[in-house]
Amino acid sequence: MKLGLCTIAFQEKPLEEVIDIAADYGFDGIEVWGKPPHIPLEYDDTYVKNIKELAQQKGVAISAYGSYVNPLMDLHQKHFEDAFKIAHELGTNLVRIWSGGGPSKSITPYDKRMILFRLVSLAQWANFRSIIMGLEMHNNHLTDTVDSILEIIENTNMPSLKTYYQPLSRLDADEPHAAAQQLAPHVVNIHAQNFDENGKACPIADGVVDYSKIVETLGSEGYDGYIQVEFVHGDNKMDALQRDRDYLASLTTPLVEDSLKNLETESV
Secondary structure, eight states, X not given: OEEEEEGGGGTTSOHHHHHHHHHHTTOSEEEEESSTTTSOSXXXXXXXXXXXXXXXXXXXXXXXXXXXXXXXXXXXXXXXHHHHHHHHHHTOOEEEEOOOSSOTTTOOHHHHHHHHHHHHHHHHHHHHTTOEEEEOOOTTSTTSSHHHHHHHHHHHOOTTEEEEEOOOOSTTSXXXXXXXXXXXXXXXXXXXXXXXXXSOXXXXXXXXXXXXXXXXXXXXXXXXXXXXXXXXXXXXXHHHHHHHHHHHHHHHXXXXXXHHHHHHHHHO
């Protein structure tokens, strides 16, 4: 697995500075936050291309574009096409999308049908363009349970629609480790978050979610994408970022070494 930093973790800083941070702290890639100041409200071709070039100069890949588009938006097709264009210019084929619709327990039948119907069309459109859409796993959206995520993916039935993995802290949320196991074949990105027994966000190494199990579970299913720091918690953000990064590196490094050993064995 590769180490990533979501630029929303430093939303108060210009994107150029966040790219510097990612490079200085040894991250392999970044997920670009799809809101100002990191991405302008109005598409700016020169700005987006400059961001791509700067990341390349710093040796940092752009792993994904973290858009906020969802199928229930007015002019949803235009918003999706704009997001795909930005991703293409950034040099990534992965676009984070949202389901919308409110919690799965209370979504209206009409909204649910509309989400499923429109995602089929959007997934076909994306598939022709070799774009991957990753559903944000998030509270207060249709994608707030494993069952609802799997229903969307199975209903759409297109290789262009996948899901992000991130643990959810509400009381009735799926158990994080079981959720990783069930979603593993469909996971395209990981937002590494953690929380204490009261549901309060905390450093990744300190919460109730055992990321050694998450990494092992997804890795055993062949996942070799990014595991990303999305938010940083602590009085000193840079120290907290270093701890989160080092912790994730300690979990993923053995996987890389095992893969290299397997390749050496196969070549003998």
